[in-house]
Amino acid sequence: MRIDMADTHDFARGAAFLGTGGGGDPYIGRLLLQQALRKSPAARVLSVDELDDDALVVPIAGMGAPTVIVEKIVGFGEGERALRALERRLGRKATAIMSAEIGGLNALYPVAIATHLGLPVVDADGMGRAFPELQMVSFNIFGQSSAPMAMADEHGDVVLIESDNNLRVERLARPLIVPMGGLCMLALYPMSGRAVKQCAIRDTLSLALGIGRAIGNARAEQRDPFESLFAHLRTTEYYRHCRLLFDGKIVDLKRETLRGWAIGHAIIERFADGQRLEVTFRNEYLRARSDGRTLAIVPDLISILDRETAEPITTEGLKYGQRVRVVGASVPPIMRSERALEVWGPRAFGFDEPFVAIEESA
Amino acid sequence: MNPTPLRIGIDVGGTNTDAVVMLGRDVRAACKSPTTADVGSGIANALTEVLRQAEVQGADIGAVMIGTTHFTNAFVQARSLAKVGVIRLAAPATTSLPPFADWPDRLSDVVAGPAHVVRGGYNYDGSEIATPVREEIAAAVAAIRDAGVRAVAISSVFAPVNAAQEHFARDIVLQSIPDAAITLSHDLGRIGLLERENAAIMNASLSAIASDVLRAFGEALAALDIRCPLYVSQNDGTLMPPHVAARYPVLTFASGPTNSIRGGGFLSGLNDCIVVDIGGTTTDVGVLAGGMPRESSIAVDVGGVRTNFRMPDVLSIGLGGGSRVRQAGQTISVGPDSVGFRLRSEGLIFGGSTLTATDIAVAGGIVTLGNPVAVRHLERGLVQQSLQLMGAMIEDAIDRMKTSSGAVPVVLVGGGSILAPTKLRGASEVIIPQQAGVANAIGAAIAKASGEVDQVYSYEQLGRDAALERARTDATDKAVAAGADRATIRIADVEELPLQYLPGSAVRVRVKAIGELAGLGA
Numbered sequence: 001m002r003i004d005m006a007d008t009h010d011f012a013r014g015a016a017f018l019g020t021g022g023g024g025d026p027y028i029g030r031l032l033l034q035q036a037l038r039k040s041p042a043a044r045v046l047s048v049d050e051l052d053d054d055a056l057v058v059p060i061a062g063m064g065a066p067t068v069i070v071e072k073i074v075g076f077g078e079g080e081r082a083l084r085a086l087e088r089r090l091g092r093k094a095t096a097i098m099s100a101e102i103g104g105l106n107a108l109y110p111v112a113i114a115t116h117l118g119l120p121v122v123d124a125d126g127m128g129r130a131f132p133e134l135q136m137v138s139f140n141i142f143g144q145s146s147a148p149m150a151m152a153d154e155h156g157d158v159v160l161i162e163s164d165n166n167l168r169v170e171r172l173a174r175p176l177i178v179p180m181g182g183l184c185m186l187a188l189y190p191m192s193g194r195a196v197k198q199c200a201i202r203d204t205l206s207l208a209l210g211i212g213r214a215i216g217n218a219r220a221e222q223r224d225p226f227e228s229l230f231a232h233l234r235t236t237e238y239y240r241h242c243r244l245l246f247d248g249k250i251v252d253l254k255r256e257t258l259r260g261w262a263i264g265h266a267i268i269e270r271f272a273d274g275q276r277l278e279v280t281f282r283n284e285y286l287r288a289r290s291d292g293r294t295l296a297i298v299p300d301l302i303s304i305l306d307r308e309t310a311e312p313i314t315t316e317g318l319k320y321g322q323r324v325r326v327v328g329a330s331v332p333p334i335m336r337s338e339r340a341l342e343v344w345g346p347r348a349f350g351f352d353e354p355f356v357a358i359e360e361s362a
Numbered sequence: 363m364n365p366t367p368l369r370i371g372i373d374v375g376g377t378n379t380d381a382v383v384m385l386g387r388d389v390r391a392a393c394k395s396p397t398t399a400d401v402g403s404g405i406a407n408a409l410t411e412v413l414r415q416a417e418v419q420g421a422d423i424g425a426v427m428i429g430t431t432h433f434t435n436a437f438v439q440a441r442s443l444a445k446v447g448v449i450r451l452a453a454p455a456t457t458s459l460p461p462f463a464d465w466p467d468r469l470s471d472v473v474a475g476p477a478h479v480v481r482g483g484y485n486y487d488g489s490e491i492a493t494p495v496r497e498e499i500a501a502a503v504a505a506i507r508d509a510g511v512r513a514v515a516i517s518s519v520f521a522p523v524n525a526a527q528e529h530f531a532r533d534i535v536l537q538s539i540p541d542a543a544i545t546l547s548h549d550l551g552r553i554g555l556l557e558r559e560n561a562a563i564m565n566a567s568l569s570a571i572a573s574d575v576l577r578a579f580g581e582a583l584a585a586l587d588i589r590c591p592l593y594v595s596q597n598d599g600t601l602m603p604p605h606v607a608a609r610y611p612v613l614t615f616a617s618g619p620t621n622s623i624r625g626g627g628f629l630s631g632l633n634d635c636i637v638v639d640i641g642g643t644t645t646d647v648g649v650l651a652g653g654m655p656r657e658s659s660i661a662v663d664v665g666g667v668r669t670n671f672r673m674p675d676v677l678s679i680g681l682g683g684g685s686r687v688r689q690a691g692q693t694i695s696v697g698p699d700s701v702g703f704r705l706r707s708e709g710l711i712f713g714g715s716t717l718t719a720t721d722i723a724v725a726g727g728i729v730t731l732g733n734p735v736a737v738r739h740l741e742r743g744l745v746q747q748s749l750q751l752m753g754a755m756i757e758d759a760i761d762r763m764k765t766s767s768g769a770v771p772v773v774l775v776g777g778g779s780i781l782a783p784t785k786l787r788g789a790s791e792v793i794i795p796q797q798a799g800v801a802n803a804i805g806a807a808i809a810k811a812s813g814e815v816d817q818v819y820s821y822e823q824l825g826r827d828a829a830l831e832r833a834r835t836d837a838t839d840k841a842v843a844a845g846a847d848r849a850t851i852r853i854a855d856v857e858e859l860p861l862q863y864l865p866g867s868a869v870r871v872r873v874k875a876i877g878e879l880a881g882l883g884a
Contacts, residue, residue: 027668028556031459068486070554071520075458154455154491181455181485222758254826256860257486308675308762316553320856321657 001123002042003111007209008033014212015107016312017229017303018204022262022284023103023130024062024069025314032076033108036115043111044120046096048202051193056092057122058083058190060110061100063134063151063173064183065257066283067316069105078152078185079113085150085158086187098122098196100137100189102204103130103284104314109185111205124200126189127344128207128238128332129301132261132283134173135166136344138334139189142199149173149188153180182257201332207236215310225310226325233329241330241359245288245295246270246277247307250322255315262315266304268324277326279304281315286349288326296328297351299335299344300358303327328358368423370412370588371807372405373621373800374430377642377703378777380803381408383416383423387628391415392800401432402578409586420587428579429595429806431618433568433611438665440472443567444513444543447475447506449499449535450559451482451518451527455491461517461559466666473567475511478502482527483519488861490527491519499531503538513543513566517559521548522870523861543569550612552857557670564667565612572611576604593809597673598854599624599655600812600876615664616673621805623648623655623674626773628808629795635771636760636789639801640778643682643700647759648674652852654876672855679759683778684709685719687748694747696722696755710736719781722748729780753783760788775801812854812876813840821867829871830856837875846877 003011012030019026037043051057060079062069087093097114099107102125114121126137134146146166151159151173159176163169169188177184191199211232218228226244233242248270255264261282268277277290285302288295296302304313307323334340336357342348345355368390373380379397383390393411398404405428413420436442448461461477462470480502482494506514514535518527525548535542545566551558576594583592593601595617602613619639626637627650639646649656655674662673680698684705688695701708701716708714710721711732717740723729725737725745760772769790774782775798784792797804815837819829838851852875859870 028459031464031556035458035463065486067553070556072452072483072485072491073456073459073555075456077454077458156454178487181489181491182487222762253856253858255858308677321854323656 001045001047001206003045003205003209004042005034005037008037010212010216011209012108012212013215013312014208014210015102016104016314017211018128018208018301019103019107019130019312019314020284020301020303021281021313021315022066022132023101023107024066024105025316026104026108028069028073029105029108029112033112033115036112040115040118043115045123045205046120047123048197048200051096051122051196053192053194055095055193056090056190057096057098057193057196058086058094058187059098059100059126060113061106061186061188062109062183063186064177065262066104066314067255067257067262068182070316072154072181072183074105074109074183074185075154076113076116078154079109080117081152081156081158082150082185082187083113085152085160086148086190089148089150089160090190094119096120096122098200099125099205101125101127101130102208106130107205107208121205122196122200123205124196124202125204126200128201128204128335129299130284131344134170134188137189138199138201139191140166141340141343144189144191144195144199146188148190149186151176151180151184151186153184201334207238210236219309229310229327238332239301239329241357243328243358243362244325245302245328246290246326248277248324250318250320250324253318253320255318266318268326279326282349283315285315287346287351288328294353294356295361296358297346297353297355298349299331299340299355301329301331330358368418369807370409370423370426371803371805372408372426372428373618373802373806374401374405374428374432375618375802376431376435379404379408380800381412382797382800382803382807383412383418384804384807389797389804392797392803394799400578401575402582405579405582406585409582409588413586420583421589423588423590425590425593426583426588427593427595427601427806427809429617429621429802430614432575433572434615434618434664436571437564437568440469442571443472444570445475445511446473446513446515446563446566447509447511448477448515448517448559448563449502449531450477450479451494451516451531453479453481453492455483455519456555459556461563464556464668469665469667473563476502476505476509478505484524484527486520486523488524494527494530496534499534500538503535507539512539512541513569514539515545515547515559515562515566517547517555517562519555521546521558522551522553522859545569550610552670553859554670557668560667561612561669561671564664564669565610568611572608576608579604595621595806595809597671598812598876599805599810601809612671615671618802619646619648619674619676620655621802622646622775623650623805624808625801625803625805626650626775626795627653628804629775629797629801630771630773630793632771632773635773636763637773637775638756638760638782639776640774640781641682641776642684642702642705642778643680644678645681645756645759645778647677647679647763649763654852654854675763677759677763679755681719681752681755683718683720683781687717687719687722689744694744694751696748696751719752722752723781728783749783752781753786756782757787760786764788774798808879810876811841811844811846811879812874813837813842813844813846814872814874815840816870816872818861818868818870821869829869833871833873834875837873841875841877845879847880848877851875851877
């Protein structure tokens, strides 16, 4: 599979949907990918099965607050320095790049930097969505180590973290985001091809592209983009349980950049009856709740989309008065296992309630 | 702004300059006149005619409001734009995506001057990414000056949090290019470096024609002894004084559709309706919700350049009075191509040889215009099917803009409003107001007054709710001071930007309150 210039809008849109508000501004990611594709005609995408067992696959991701990404725009230098530092530590060159989370910038940047550096990118990620913390990834659930991990900022500063505990890596890294200006690029979870085959969520680059196309094609053909989106999601293995959660206008918005995250909530008022929905977010939309009842909660997907065009809106793109539709969808079964829910279920985000799958909360 | 209640509203469009004289809610006179290349003489012609019709003197007029798509059109068509030098204070950050990174070639070829990403910028917490270096900025300025460029856009990372570096760079530019037309990004935009920088570049590119056009406005009025205050329509339907418009021409960008939607609402007496503006080439469908045009929630491209302006949500379809009608076998198509302003020479009823939507309307007996004999030969089936298709195109556009499945009132405005059927699916009623052809000029004349608060509050001391309430109250008071009727004021925008480098949970709060001009007798 290849991703070329003609695919960039659809891919960015699908990545924004799966990013559930986070993962960083897909627009910046798309511009970087387009910049890379001007020099090299297509991004080379490898399916997981195409990987050699002893290949060295390095996920690359941004860490920090989405509100910072749209101002302090990340470049190729940050990711390249993080990758090179990790390669120096491992004494080996990476054979392929991978996305840690198939959401927003973190879906697009790995494809962009791989193309920029002439490397292939793997059609997979570690969650089939986006999450705000480093240990919230299937690689961790399967016992892969996030360290050694390299962090790089725009100044050329590089920090290398060694630890055998992925939660400790997150705790060590998070405070460093502040002196790095709220945003840095990471090279982490270096893995063999064999390990990728065991623990990655497969085909998610293709899935993002397909979701983006379903919305984009419907718009181009003047069909209802939401119908097209739902019809497409129902054909996928991971996201087939999906529905419209709410339809209304943003009447309150609270958003703060705290400890390296964008934290807050959006209140949406329904057109039909004035009923309100509260969507809580920490980089990603985590819980949608109305009238004392939870409609969808992590790790299931919650996306906020423009109600006319079905363009996904990131947490930093939310504005007072916007008219939006809120959509919920299931995640791969592996993401809902008991072990997985301990790491990214509602309680991991401080919600005092159990996970209820979206197909059961209707 | 209320010495005498007579007001003039002017709409300077690409083809026509329309003018109306209004007293309170009454339209005393209205006229259409061709737009001229120099803008000013077209306005003068329209003003002369409308004053004559209203039987008033220029000195009797209390206020003039001008709405114009002139700047939007100039930018989109890359016409009369100045080359812009850009200084972005950001390095070592952001260098992978320099200024103009996502501009279409046809615009960057015209607008892009020397662009430099120099050391500087702030982090989200107000700390500096890098301290700006005077010599580095001076070298960038020298390159701009040596290229003969005098329009300059200055941006910096997180300028809305701290504008000091943009001011620092501006002073260096002025030392080297004393007559530079400088736009600072923080004056125009919010968070989002590329969009804010784009707005600053667009604005700087319009600096040369902005002063010319605003001077032409003023001269046209002075020549007719109109000495009252002049205002220019903004994107959101509110007014700004001419010196602000001359400095920030981008603020007029979406005022055309805004005025047409508001004008349609005013003429129909409705606060909630769909306004369908049928022109020569396109039909623009917008929504009036609670008296204000519904805004687009996604980033809006202007001429292919991304911005974060707040703009009305308008759906444009290729249907207008000049749309070509074609028949191929059983299939009939209308538009999207149009003979445009050449309708009056190319349409069948005007002696031309092109079958247009207007010809169909005349043949169908919907409207009396031109020479009806010229369309008598058209097959009845073709005419009926074409009319149905045109109706269906409008119905489909209306349906896509609706927020609920219920029927809503539809107001038709614009020169092509005569083409539409008087019954439309999804419409509870179809209203074609008497002055539908000059809805834009009326929209300008009934523009709103606004008040804006942009201030830092301590949420720790006040609490968020109390702080927001204070900001709303202050913005409302300012709107009243600017002439708004208190009973009609709505909060149009609330934006919070936490300033973490200040103690006490300091948050920069921006609130905009908008209300009807008092004295309109709402």
